[in-house]
Amino acid sequence: MTASSSPELPHPNSDVCISIQNATISYGDFEALKNVFCDIPRGQVTAFIGPSGCGKSTLLRALNRMNDLIEGCSLHGRILFDGADLYAPDVDPVEVRRRIGMVFQQPNPFPKSIYENIAFGARINGYNGDMDELVEKSLRQAAIWDECKDKLKESGNSLSGGQQQRLCIARTIAIEPEVILMDEPCSALDPISTLKIEETIHELKKSFTIVIVTHNMQQAVRVSDMTAFFNAEALEGGTGKVGYLVEFNDTDKIFNAPAQQATQDYVSGRFG
Amino acid sequence: MRYSSIERSAEGIPDLSYKSWRKRNISSRLLSFLAGVFACMAVLPLIAVLIYILIKGVASLNIDLFTQLPPPPGGSGGGVGNAILGSIVVTAIATMLAIPIGVGGGIYLAEYSTGKGFSQFIRFGTNVLAGVPSIIAGVFIYGVIVSTRILFGHTFSAIAGGAALSVLMLPTVVKTTDEGLKLVSNDLRRAAFGVGASHFVTVSQITLPKAFTPIATGVVLSIARAAGETAPLIFTALFSPFWPNGIFEPIATLSVLIYNFSAQPYDVQNQLAWAASFILVVFILALNLLARWLGRIANQ
Numbered sequence: 001m002t003a004s005s006s007p008e009l010p011h012p013n014s015d016v017c018i019s020i021q022n023a024t025i026s027y028g029d030f031e032a033l034k035n036v037f038c039d040i041p042r043g044q045v046t047a048f049i050g051p052s053g054c055g056k057s058t059l060l061r062a063l064n065r066m067n068d069l070i071e072g073c074s075l076h077g078r079i080l081f082d083g084a085d086l087y088a089p090d091v092d093p094v095e096v097r098r099r100i101g102m103v104f105q106q107p108n109p110f111p112k113s114i115y116e117n118i119a120f121g122a123r124i125n126g127y128n129g130d131m132d133e134l135v136e137k138s139l140r141q142a143a144i145w146d147e148c149k150d151k152l153k154e155s156g157n158s159l160s161g162g163q164q165q166r167l168c169i170a171r172t173i174a175i176e177p178e179v180i181l182m183d184e185p186c187s188a189l190d191p192i193s194t195l196k197i198e199e200t201i202h203e204l205k206k207s208f209t210i211v212i213v214t215h216n217m218q219q220a221v222r223v224s225d226m227t228a229f230f231n232a233e234a235l236e237g238g239t240g241k242v243g244y245l246v247e248f249n250d251t252d253k254i255f256n257a258p259a260q261q262a263t264q265d266y267v268s269g270r271f272g
Numbered sequence: 273m274r275y276s277s278i279e280r281s282a283e284g285i286p287d288l289s290y291k292s293w294r295k296r297n298i299s300s301r302l303l304s305f306l307a308g309v310f311a312c313m314a315v316l317p318l319i320a321v322l323i324y325i326l327i328k329g330v331a332s333l334n335i336d337l338f339t340q341l342p343p344p345p346g347g348s349g350g351g352v353g354n355a356i357l358g359s360i361v362v363t364a365i366a367t368m369l370a371i372p373i374g375v376g377g378g379i380y381l382a383e384y385s386t387g388k389g390f391s392q393f394i395r396f397g398t399n400v401l402a403g404v405p406s407i408i409a410g411v412f413i414y415g416v417i418v419s420t421r422i423l424f425g426h427t428f429s430a431i432a433g434g435a436a437l438s439v440l441m442l443p444t445v446v447k448t449t450d451e452g453l454k455l456v457s458n459d460l461r462r463a464a465f466g467v468g469a470s471h472f473v474t475v476s477q478i479t480l481p482k483a484f485t486p487i488a489t490g491v492v493l494s495i496a497r498a499a500g501e502t503a504p505l506i507f508t509a510l511f512s513p514f515w516p517n518g519i520f521e522p523i524a525t526l527s528v529l530i531y532n533f534s535a536q537p538y539d540v541q542n543q544l545a546w547a548a549s550f551i552l553v554v555f556i557l558a559l560n561l562l563a564r565w566l567g568r569i570a571n572q
Contacts, residue, residue, distance in 0.1 A: 095291075
């Protein structure tokens with residue numbers, strides 16, 4: 001992914017974990033998201049909500065350079081992680097993803113044993129402590145230890161959907177990232193599993209910064225401290241829509257007293 | 273720290289730069305380089321052959337090459353006109369034999385068979401036939417057509433040559449027809465049945481046109497393979513230094529001409545063999561490009 005940015009960086013603010021400064025993301029010539037300014041606070045859960053096609057997942061992927069895997073995707077503007085420009089030319093995307101982990105919409109455990117799922121990430125990043133202890137700690141934090149402590153050697157695919165997603169979360173926290181990005185983690189799961197994962201997110205908030213994209217507004221209310229509402233507007237040319245950030249504020253302000261009419265319309269269910 | 277790889281600079285800004293001294297980055301670069309080397313080595317034989325033939329053959333490209341008969345041993349001048357015509361004739365006969373049988377067989381396998389027993393045997397037999405050495409196909413046709421004089425008393429003939437080549441083309445055509453028809457989604461067939469079409473009408477007017485491109489691509493590729501075969505033609509079409517005299521007589525072909533002339537001790541013949549090689553390679557390249565172009569117009 002290519003980026004253009006200005007040379008001097010501002011001094012990092014310790015409350016802001018990721019600072020998105022005038023980010024515009026395009027797929028080839030098509031602009032998917034434009035002029036986003038957003039400061040993601042540390043140690044809190046930030047939710048990205050909005051209708052389909054407004055660029056939330058695109059922006060989420062841009063935060064840990066996953067968009068590099070998509071051909072033709074480019075970013076203009078800057079994204080700073082603790083003051084370091086993520087798109088500077090000498091940045092190694094592997095180092096970025098080491099610190100900013102991701103949980104995907106479809107649970108995707110490795111076709112290895114549950115133990116190996118957790119141990120793999122730890123091992124390739126040079127973990128030199130007690131692996132058994134790390135596996136147990138990660139599975140406990142993801143609230144799945146009780147369900148699989150007797151079957152650590154069984155395949156990760158033998159778990160149910162909700163358990164697989166929690167295994168993926170455990171896998172992500174085992175490498176001790178600073179930020180966890182979650183791209184609609186519960187959209188493929190039933191309500192009980194969703195509830196368990198939301199409880200997990202509450203626990204994880206104490207040690208990680210979390211950014212979650214969700215279609216479910218009630219989930220955003222339950223889980224997040226800050227919410228960013230994105231919308232998409234049709235282009236003048238008539239071909240496609242471009243996404244933009246409408247409002248970014250505390251969750252209860254967004255849902256109870258939004259400043260923009262579009263936000264009010266969306267959260268009250270009038271569209272989307 | 274349990275993880276030794278996370279570093280921050282003095283002001284607490286994370287160090288995200290690419291560390292080229294890390295073991296995993298070194299091994300990554302080394303293996304990428306090796307993979308590139310192997311890819312080049314894989315493509316090298318093709319490039320070497322093409323360049324060599326180009327250099328040797330293009331020197332003698334002139335209009336005589338396409339319009340004149342080969343000279344007698346010890347003579348000079350001449351061309352490979354009869355061989356070009358002969359290759360086209362023999363390939364055309366092979367195509368006319370292979371397409372109906374191959375496409376028909378593929379249609380049976382994909383549309384009419386139950387997938388058990390007989391059709392399993394046919395599919396397996398087709399796979400085996402694909403691996404049969406080309407000289408065996410030639411010997412087979414020699415035994416069936418040439419030595420029995422079944423073609424109104426004629427022995428070596430263009431038809432026999434075409435038959436031998438069609439044996440080689442058949443497995444590819446059957447397989448690509450089978451696969452191409454299987455790719456057509458069942459929704460389309462159900463739609464046709466839903467408006468009351470018979471099985472035959474469904475296959476001929478709905479399914480087959482939809483699968484036209486993979487079938488055409490497979491046919492063109494099998495033609496490209498057959499056009500370059502030499503061994504089957506040696507026993508069946510033989511060779512003739514004259515213009516084609518009807519399809520019941522021996523006929524000259526580019527591949528057999530190359531085989532014969534490159535072994536002769538005369539420079540003129542050797543040069544003609546190089547020129548014929550060049551023409552044959554260009555011909556096969558053109559067929560392959562045609563197959564790719566056919567494949568592309570499907571995706572539009």
